[in-house]
Amino acid sequence: MSKMPIVQALKNYIENEKAPFSMPGGKLGRGFNEELKEILIKGDITEIEGLDNLHNPQGIIKEAQELLSLYYKSWKSYFLVNGSSSGNLTMIFSALREGDKVLVERQCHKSIFNGIILRKLRPVYAESFYSEENNMSLGCELNTIVKILDEHKDIKAVILTYPNYYGVCCNLKGIIEECRKRRVKVLIDGAHAAHFGASGRLPENPVKLGADMVVMSAHKTLPSLTQGAYLHINDRDLIQEAERYLYMFLTTSPSYPIMASLDYARGFIMEKGERVYDMLLNLIEKYKKLINELGIVKCIDEKDLFNSEFSFDNSRLILHLTDVGTSGYKLLEYLFNKGIQCEMADDRNVVLITSPFNDEKDFQNLYIALKQCTRKDITGKNIKVPGHTIPKLAIPPYEALNSSLEWCSIEKALNKISGDNIVPYPPGIPLIMMGEVIDKEIIDKLNFYIDNEVTVLGVASRKIRVIS
Ligand SMILES: Cc1ncc(COP(=O)(O)O)c(C=O)c1O
DSSP states (O other), rough: OOOOOHHHHHHHHHHHHHHHSSSSSSTTTTSSSHHHHHHHHHOOOOSSSTTTOOOSSHOOOOHHHHHHHHHHSSEEEESSSSSSEEEEEEEEHHHOTTTTTEEEEEEEHHHHHHHHHHTTOOOEEEEOOTTTTTTTEEEEEEHHHHHHHHHOEEEEEEEEEEEEEEEEEEEEEHHHHHHHTTTTTTEOOOOOOOOTTSTTTSOOOOTTOOOOOOEOOHHHSSSSOOOOEEEEEEEEGGGGHHHHHHHHOOSSSSSSSHHHHHHHHHHHHHHHHHHHHHHHHHHHHHHHHHHHSSSSOOOGGGGGOOOOTTTEEEEEEEEOSSTTBOOOHHHHHHHTTTTTEEEEEOEEEEEEOEEEEEEEHHHHHHHHHHHHOOGGGBOOHHHOOOOOOOBBBOHHHHHHHOOOEEEGGGGGGGBBBSOOBBBEEOSSSSOOOTTTBOHHHHHHHHHHHTTTTTTEEEEEETTEEEOO
16 A cells, blocks of 8 residues: 555644643544544545535525634634634635735734735834743733733734733733724734633633624634634624635635534533633632642742733643753653654643543643653753844835845844744744834844754754845
8 A cells, every 4th residue: 555644643643642731632533522533534625515505605504603703702713724814814804905004913823914914014023021030922901902002003903812822812902992992903813712701710701702703713622623723703794894804814715614613613612611711710729729739830820921901711721840950852752752742842831732522531640741851851951032022113014025135144134124023932922024124123132043953943054034
C-alpha cells in the first residue's frame, strides 16, 4: 500500500492517546455521542434536496442558525465552516469601508491584520498591557482605548480579542459603554469565547455585553469539528452587508459534518452547559489546589493577574513557573513526554485548554506528572522580554503590501519602512508591522531576540524586508 504519512501520523497519535488539554473542545471525539459520530462519517454529503443551502438558508440551516441566535442572544447568527478566520474577514469587510480608521489591539490574531490590509483600513494600534509579573500580555486597558478614541475622533470601530490565548478578558463592558457614547462600533474576535456565559463562574458572553459583531471558534472549546465557528450580529443595520461578504468568503462546498457539529455544539451548551461547566470548574478548583501544594508551579487565578481591570476564564489552566532558571517550554516538553498534551508555552507559563470532556483521570495524570517533575526536568534559559512601544506608521499596511520590497540587513534598516510584520515568539506581539518605520529601538530589540535564539517571524539570516 502507498505511503500515507498523514494517515499514519494520526493513527500513531490515536494509539498513544494523551490527556487532551489542547484544542479542539471535543477532546479526541469524547464530546460526540455515537449517533453524531456516525453522522460525521456517513453524513459527508453535499447540498441535496431537503438539506438546505448555507448560502441561502431557508430550511434546516435557517432553523439551526435561529436556535444559535436564540442561545447567544444576537439579532442574527451564522455558521462558519472555515474557522473564525473567515468570520474575522466578514466582520471587518461588512462593518467598515475602504480608508476607514480603526482602533486595533496590537496583539490581535493575524486574520484581523489580514482583514485590515485587504479592506484597506487605516489602523491605530492600541498597546496591550504587558504584565511582567505574569509574563504575559493581558490585553488593552479601558484608559488606553478612551485616550485613542479622544485623540482620533474619526475612528469608526474598535477591534479587540476577548479573551486572549491565556483566557484573560479586558473590561469589555466599560469599553462598549465608551464606544456607544461615541457611536463607534465594537467588533470582537471571541475565538476563545464560545463557552462564555454557560455558567455564572465564566466570563459573560460578548454578544450579551453588547458588542456589534462577535466571532467565535466553536471548535476551540465546544464539541465541534475543527474549523467550525459562529458569527453573531447584534446590529440589525449590519446584517445585509454581513451576508454579502459572508457568502463571498465561505466555501461553496460547506461541510455538513462541520455544520452538524456546530448545531450539536449549540444544542449541547444550551441543554447541559451550566451543569457540565460547573462540574468542570469544580474539578479544576480541586486540582489547582493540589497542584499548587506541590510547589513546582502556581496555577493562575483572577486574583493573580497584576491588573484588577482584567478578568479570567476559569476553564483555562495556566501553570506559572515562579522559579528563575525553569522554563515553560521545558515544562511543556516534559508534560508531553508524560502523556499530557498542552496547548502552548511561553518562558514562564504553560497554557492548558480544558472542556467538559476532560475527565478526572486527565487531571489525575496531570497531577501525577507534576508530582514526579524535578527541577532538573524543567531547567532552561530565561529570556526577559524587553518593553515595547508601537513604532510610527509611515504608510497604511495595504500600501506597504503593494510596494516593491528588498531584503536588508537589520543594521542597515534604520529609518526604512518595514515591508513585513515582524513578530517575536514570545511574546507574540508584533514588534513592527508592515508600513511602520524601523527606528533604533526596533533594531536593538531585533538583535536582542536573535542573540537570545528567540524565533522571530519575518527575519531570515539577520535580514528583513523593507520598502525599496
Ligand atoms: C484569537 C484568535 N482569533 C482567531 C483565530 C483563528 O481561528 P480559526 O482557527 O478558527 O480560524 C485564532 C486561532 O487560534 C485565535 O487564537
